[in-house]
Amino acid sequence: MTIEFTLNGRPVTAQAHPADSLYDVLRALNIASVKCGCETTNCGLCTVHLNGKAVLSCSVPAPRVAGHEVVTLEGLQQEALALGACLADEGAEQCGFCAPGLMMNVLALARENPAATDAQIDAYLAGNLCRCTGYMSQRRAIRRYLDSLEVRA
Amino acid sequence: MASYTNYVMAQSLEEAYALNQKKSAVIVAGNMWLRMCGLRRQTAIDLSKLGLDAIEETQDAFIVGSMTSLRALETHEALNRETGGAFREALAPIVGTQFRRTATVGGSVYARFGFSDVSALLLALDAQVELYKRGVVPLEEYQRETWDRDILTHVRIPKGRRAGIASVRLSKTDFPVLVCAASTDGETLRLVMGARPARAMVVADGLRLTADLQDWEALAGSVPLGTNLRASEAYRRKIAPVLMQRAVQACLGGNEDDH
Ligand SMILES: Cc1cc2nc3c(=O)[nH]c(=O)nc-3n(C[C@H](O)[C@H](O)[C@H](O)COP(=O)(O)OP(=O)(O)OC[C@H]3O[C@@H](n4cnc5c(N)ncnc54)[C@H](O)[C@@H]3O)c2cc1C
Numbered sequence A: 001m002t003i004e005f006t007l008n009g010r011p012v013t014a015q016a017h018p019a020d021s022l023y024d025v026l027r028a029l030n031i032a033s034v035k036c037g038c039e040t041t042n043c044g045l046c047t048v049h050l051n052g053k054a055v056l057s058c059s060v061p062a063p064r065v066a067g068h069e070v071v072t073l074e075g076l077q078q079e080a081l082a083l084g085a086c087l088a089d090e091g092a093e094q095c096g097f098c099a100p101g102l103m104m105n106v107l108a109l110a111r112e113n114p115a116a117t118d119a120q121i122d123a124y125l126a127g128n129l130c131r132c133t134g135y136m137s138q139r140r141a142i143r144r145y146l147d148s149l150e151v152r153a
Numbered sequence B: 001m002a003s004y005t006n007y008v009m010a011q012s013l014e015e016a017y018a019l020n021q022k023k024s025a026v027i028v029a030g031n032m033w034l035r036m037c038g039l040r041r042q043t044a045i046d047l048s049k050l051g052l053d054a055i056e057e058t059q060d061a062f063i064v065g066s067m068t069s070l071r072a073l074e075t076h077e078a079l080n081r082e083t084g085g086a087f088r089e090a091l092a093p094i095v096g097t098q099f100r101r102t103a104t105v106g107g108s109v110y111a112r113f114g115f116s117d118v119s120a121l122l123l124a125l126d127a128q129v130e131l132y133k134r135g136v137v138p139l140e141e142y143q144r145e146t147w148d149r150d151i152l153t154h155v156r157i158p159k160g161r162r163a164g165i166a167s168v169r170l171s172k173t174d175f176p177v178l179v180c181a182a183s184t185d186g187e188t189l190r191l192v193m194g195a196r197p198a199r200a201m202v203v204a205d206g207l208r209l210t211a212d213l214q215d216w217e218a219l220a221g222s223v224p225l226g227t228n229l230r231a232s233e234a235y236r237r238k239i240a241p242v243l244m245q246r247a248v249q250a251c252l253g254g255n256e257d258d259h
């Protein structure tokens, strides 16, 4: 089947099987930032924004995306650079495989609740698993990023 | 991997229902669970275009469309005000925010998972389900039945009860090892136990707030519990009275931190 939607601000037309997920479609469109880290819908690596909200692309049925807006890390280069620098400064990237999914959810949090407390950050990001860092460096980096937004605002 | 021959965006409930009468069809809601099942089906029926994602407040109930996300319930102000924040407490431990944004209440209730926090809370609140053909059925009854081919259109949550929930998880965001949900109308209590590991069930109703709340061991002792890979029956027996007490405390307003 043919699916038309908006990807990172541009209209795209994709081919998909009826049981494909948005993740399958994005990978077929060479969107390399989006990763799949589990078969059980709970790792968060496949996170993208659908109509401005963070969702797990591995579970969104591809046909449901028709006519909607999808944004991946490729579409948020400026914010990704600033957040990526915070992550690097705090040593929060080790293998880095979890980073794009984490960043997409942090950017969603920054829009929804830019003044988030540490407890709110933890709760919001509980569905982003990382097997390397132990999360403390990530939390410091996210704190630093959110604080930098406040300074600019 | 799942495989469907056709993916149909249902345009009406009648169409969805008619298509779903064939064993070769399957309803797609949040797809969070379904995607792991790897089903081969002729027809996948998508309910997302039927306007079933609204929470409507009436004088005596909240009428929740089956495609409403867990996140919408978790963050719904009036619903949480009415129940003492029970939806926020009960749903926040489920996987993550992205997950809860597309997991639906209808998929949770229809599936009748043993581990369901969602069903435990809704049972404690004495919710009803609305089925397209069959009409309104108490959740307590639906919860005991086997999976049929009707379509769950709404969940009705009656007003007038506060609720509390307590669970134990081996690690955050994992399935619960045991869940207890309690609700009160101000005079009596209703208690539900879930993740036993079998389906959630009402273990007591109409308990008087003062007189009947002395012996947690005895109350919990009557609940059928079992063993699965997360915990043994003996372990569940040990923690059941404590969870009951915590859930009751939470629903009576003393929302203590359990960690
Ligand atoms: C990794 C993981 C962890 C989880 N952890 C928890 C947890 O800790 N606590 C908890 O409570 N839950 C948990 N769940 C369950 C989750 O909250 C949802 O209940 C589950 O994903 C089903 O909802 P869904 O919208 O994704 O339904 P789907 O996966 O789309 O559908 C589930 C089933 O219900 C049928 N169905 C769906 N909607 C309808 C309808 N309206 N009418 C008739 N049939 C219908 C489908 O055909 C399918 O058989 C977990 C799920 C996963 C995948």
Ligand code: FES
Residues within 6 Å of the ligand: A035, A036, A037, A038, A039, A040, A041, A042, A043, A044, A045, A046, A047, A056, A057, A058, A059
């Ligand atoms: S790939 Fe793990 S949640 Fe989507």
Ligand code: FES
Residues within 6 Å of the ligand: A092, A093, A094, A095, A096, A097, A098, A099, A129, A130, A131, A132, A133
């Ligand atoms: S840095 Fe390796 S999984 Fe997160």
